[in-house]
Amino acid sequence: MQKTKIGIIGCGMISGIYLENCTKTFGILEVAAVADLVPELARKRAEEFGIPKACTPEELLADPEIEIVVNLTAPQAHAEVNLQILQAGKHVYAEKPFALNRADADRVLALAKEKGLRIGSAPDTFFGAGLQTSRKIIDDGWIGTPYAASGLILMGNATDSTRPNIDSFLQFGWDPLFDMTPYYLTAFIHLLGPVTSVSGSAGNVRTEHKVTNPFSPRYGDTIPIGAPLHVSAMLEFENGATASLQAAKESFGYTPRLEVYGTEGILHVPDPNMFDGAVTIVQRNGKTASFPYSHDFAANSRGVGIADMAYAIRSGRKHRASGELASHVLDIQLGILESSKEGRHIPIQAQCEQPAPLPLGLKYNTLD
Secondary structure, eight states, X not given: OOOEEEEEEOOSTTHHHHHHHHHHTOTTEEEEEEEOSSHHHHHHHHHHHTOSOEEOHHHHHTOTTOOEEEEOSOGGGHHHHXXXXXXXXOEEEEOSOSOSXXXXXXXXXHXXXXXXXXEEESOOGGGSHHHHHHHHHHHTTTTOSEEEEEEEEEEEOGGGOOOTTGGGXXXXXXXXXXXXXXXXXXXXXXXXXXXXXXXXXXEOSOSEEEOOXXXXXXXXXXXXXXXXXXXXXXXXXXXXXXXXXXXXXXXXXXXXXXXXXXXXXXXXXXXXXXXXXXXXXXXXXXXXXEOOOSSSOOSOOTTHHHHHXXXXXXXXXXXXXXXXXXXXXXXXXXXXXXXXXXXXXXXXXXXXXXXXXXXXXXXXXXXX
16 A cells, blocks of 8 residues: 655654654554754654654645644644644644644634545554453443443642643643543543533642652742643443543552443453553453453554554545544533533533444554
8 A cells, every 4th residue: 555654743752652653663654754843853853763854844734745744742732733734735643632622623623624634633542452452342242231431540740740841731731631531531432432411520639839849940839730630520421321530630650440331241441541451351240351452553552543544545434533533522621621610511512423443353553
């Protein structure tokens, strides 16, 4: 199959794993250029991964051979950069969050439809061996009829960080609702289907944080908190199931957990932020059964959503990590905040389909 040339805008920390996989793992992809507002970052990544061109974002968008542009900029810039990419006539694959408000998400989807271009968005961890195996277990009836699920994400306090830009992690976009819940919400939709309504509560233990880590360059600074650092939510699904979700950056360590409850068993799902992890069910008789992976992509395969979109462009099928899915997740996130403020259930307006599971028996690192 003909290779798809891609360009990457944003050469920060997360770009490393994307470039690793897009240059070495997925044969359909060819990274033609990298760009960043800081030229040194683009040059460093180009040298590290053997990319032929390091340039400005404008130069990358003007390259007629690039079909897909991967947007790895800061959360606050995602929507605007997505629009620029579409205006240049390129397909878009963006890091999460898809946007920080519904109006921006709608603008991006509308422009893509107008121009006949595709929108893709992280997270793509649901392509992983752990979540694909979990989907097959549910679809094959191992736990009977799924009726409920629960997710828990407890992370260390932001003031423990030694990052000089820890201010960002206390603002919208890097907060637990926009930073971590996309993995869980996407996993819920992958496993159970679309959400119809949400209720939730969001808050903070304090209004500001004092940096107490003596190894931090910001030690002693007091930083205002601009976003809720703990949220709880209840989701109602189109198929009648319900789910609870709790996410916080007010605790310590890292505690991920996701379970799906069925009439015949309980499915313990691996961490949705990862591609691997143990997949087990507790059966009606009380015994625990472990399952081997039914699918590939157990390694850190970030970028598999880009490869899937490239295959879909060539074959004409739908791609799985779609803009509609990302917009649905965003609508749920914003619904949690609105419910917390207004004290009512919030209907989810942004529509999406449950992503199709990956076929069995795919050749290594292929999607078709």
